[in-house]
Amino acid sequence: MTAAMHLKLINPNTTQSMTDKIGACARAVAQPGTRIAAVSPRMGPASIESHYDEALSVPGILDEILAGEREGVDAYVIACFGDPGLYAARELARGPVIGIAEAAMHAASFIGTSFSVVTTLGRTCNLARHLAERYGMDRFCRNVRATDLPVLDLEKPGSDARRIITEACRQALAEDRSDCIVLGCAGMADLCGDIADAVGAPVIDGVTCAVKLAEALVSLRLPTSKRGDWARPLPKAYSGMLSPFALHG
The missing domain is CATH 3.40.50.12500 (Rossmann fold)
Structure with missing residues (x-):
């Protein structure tokens, strides 16, 4: 056993x-x-x-x-x-x-030839880009998009975070021409399935x-x-x- x-x-x-x-x-x-x-x-x-x-x-x-x-x-x-x-x-x-981040980016590279990261504040975008470079994922990463949501807004009951993140994912697929989405915050983990259904593409949660x-x-x-x-x-x-x-x- x-x-x-x-x-x-x-x-x-x-x-x-x-x-x-x-x-x-x-x-x-x-x-x-x-x-x-x-x-x-x-x-x-x-x-x-x-x-x-x-x-x-x-x-x-x-x-x-x-x-x-x-x-x-x-x-x-x-x-x-x-x-x-x-x-x-x-x-x-x-x-x-x-x-x-390493797990999500590698998973994205297994199921598509490109991905966009949708994250929280704009000031964190370069952090995600630097990680993509470190992990050899920059050739797959089309863009890193900020929603300008503070991380703790994801914990607020009644927050509009789900709608804002979903719309950012939809825009990434259309404008970046990415095959899939990587969610750039652990606090988004519970949104993954619903967003994937809404946008009609794989949405990857690193957790x-x-x-x-x-x-x-x-x-x-x-x-x-x-x-x-x-x-x-x-x-x-x-x-x-x-x-x-x-x-x-």
Whole structure:
């Protein structure tokens, strides 16, 4: 009998309602026997909408990875479209660590020859473009479109967010001539199916894609390589507020 798989889904912001929502979306697609713990870090920003927010979210993410390693977690999902702290998390983790932007962009490249990203604030568009370049996805990415919705508007009952995002997706398909849409925020995870039905094209949510990729890698017994870039960090002293992050041989 196959042992149960333990996945930890880390929402790098501290907004619990968003964590609960993306946890529910993740569990809806997980295979039977996969246990998903959806968590927010004990420290960090309420939402991530800038380089500053992203940088300050990373200690909380790494704290959750270190805790997961003590708990025997098999794989991790970093549920923010900026994929903050992804490479540092891979240095710490034995098992796979999947960022939702990387997962969504790769999934899009499997089902179409082009995609557009529909995200929140305009100031985050270049963050998404830079990730596409890093992941070798820039040749597939036709455009990154902002809806100018603050991330936390996605959590407000009665918000007009669904209509605004749907219309942006429809415009992307028509004007960018893209084959599919990548949703550029974990807080949009619950909108994916409804928007796909409305626009008549595949709409990809990185949270659910990352869960399925993590499950596949664990099932294939493919851990994070500890040769080269993602070898465990060298032990050394850290000072001040970072002293608890010091690693020991």
